[in-house]
Amino acid sequence: xxxxRADGGVIxxxxxxxxxxxxxxxxxxxxxxxxxxxxxxGAAHALGLRLIAPDRPGIGDTVARRLPRVVDWAVEATxxxxxxxxxxxALLGVSGGGAFAAACASxxxxxxxxxxxxxxxxxxxxxxxxxxxxQRASLQIARNAPAFGGWFxxxxxxxxxxxxxxxxRLATSEMPASDRRALARSxxxxxxxxxxxxxxxxxxxGVAQDLRVLTRPWGFDLESITVPTSIxxxxxxxxxxxxxARRFAAAxxxxxxxxxxxxxxxxxxxxPEQTLATLAV
Numbered sequence: 010x011x012x013x014r015a016d017g018g019v020i021x022x023x024x025x026x027x028x029x030x031x032x033x034x035x036x037x038x039x040x041x042x043x044x045x046x047x048x049x050x051g052a053a054h055a056l057g058l059r060l061i062a063p064d065r066p067g068i069g070d071t072v073a074r075r076l077p078r079v080v081d082w083a084v085e086a087t088x089x090x091x092x093x094x095x096x097x098x099a100l101l102g103v104s105g106g107g108a109f110a111a112a113c114a115s116x117x118x119x120x121x122x123x124x125x126x127x128x129x130x131x132x133x134x135x136x137x138x139x140x141x142x143x144q145r146a147s148l149q150i151a152r153n154a155p156a157f158g159g160w161f162x163x164x165x166x167x168x169x170x171x172x173x174x175x176x177x178r179l180a181t182s183e184m185p186a187s188d189r190r191a192l193a194r195s196x197x198x199x200x201x202x203x204x205x206x207x208x209x210x211x212x213x214x215g216v217a218q219d220l221r222v223l224t225r226p227w228g229f230d231l232e233s234i235t236v237p238t239s240i241x242x243x244x245x246x247x248x249x250x251x252x253x254a255r256r257f258a259a260a261x262x263x264x265x266x267x268x269x270x271x272x273x274x275x276x277x278x279x280x281p282e283q284t285l286a287t288l289a290v
Contacts, residue, residue, distance in 0.1 A: 024059060024061055027058060033058050034086060052282040076222055098120060099125070111257075123290070124261075144247070159217025163216065169202055184248070187271055191278070241254075244268050
């Protein structure tokens with residue numbers, strides 16, 4: 010569905026799972042889109058959850074709108090929840106979307122039931138040891154030139170359209186074996202391509218904005234989060250390394266860290282019921 014803001018802007022939202030079930034606001038990853046929620050659709054049905062998955066500004070079908078900082082996503086989230094008549098909500102953030110989910114937990118404590126983060130990318134000052142060289146380089150470029158970083162990832166989207174096999178080989182070249190196996194499945198590979206391409210549907214501006222706000226001060230403290238929090242992380246992940254999950258768990262009061270042995274950044278998503286279980290409580 011497409012929601013209209015008061016200023017006339019459009020926010021594209023996908024809703025999957027059980028109608029009228031407890032709501033979960035899904036925050037997609039970097040260079041990803043709302044369609045990633047379909048990877049959790051089966052688990053949402055099984056657990057009795059309704060996932061509300063918006064594209065962030067400038068991504069997919071959501072009209073571009075400037076976000077000064079990550080924390081300002083909480084205002085956008087409020088607009089979405091109000092438009093859908095959602096009061097209480099749980100939060101699910103994956104990879105780069107973890108920061109946006111955490112911002113909502115920090116800023117909307119009276120509205121948020123719980124928070125689940127899967128392989129969350131940490132603030133720019135956190136160390137990158139254990140991260141693949143290509144990922145480290147991308148983040149370094151983003152810190153200094155986010156527009157160029159977004160443009161470069163957009164060029165990869167062009168490659169994905171024209172030569173999907175070559176794109177997959179390049180994208181997985183630094184991934185652990187568990188991730189390569191996960192993305193070797195035809196359904197997972199198709200979803201990965203679809204979500205990546207959808208992120209750049211109207212250009213690279215939205216992804217560049219994500220890069221900009223993620224690699225600058227977020228505007229809130231993780232220590233301010235008071236809702237029950239679970240963090241899931243694969244110990245073989247080279248996209249977002251395990252130390253980031255450990256730091257999230259140490260910073261958020263009472264957070265529970267679940268380490269998945271042998272799992273990477275994408276293979277961890279193949280068992281969604283396990284990671285979403287606490288959202289159904």
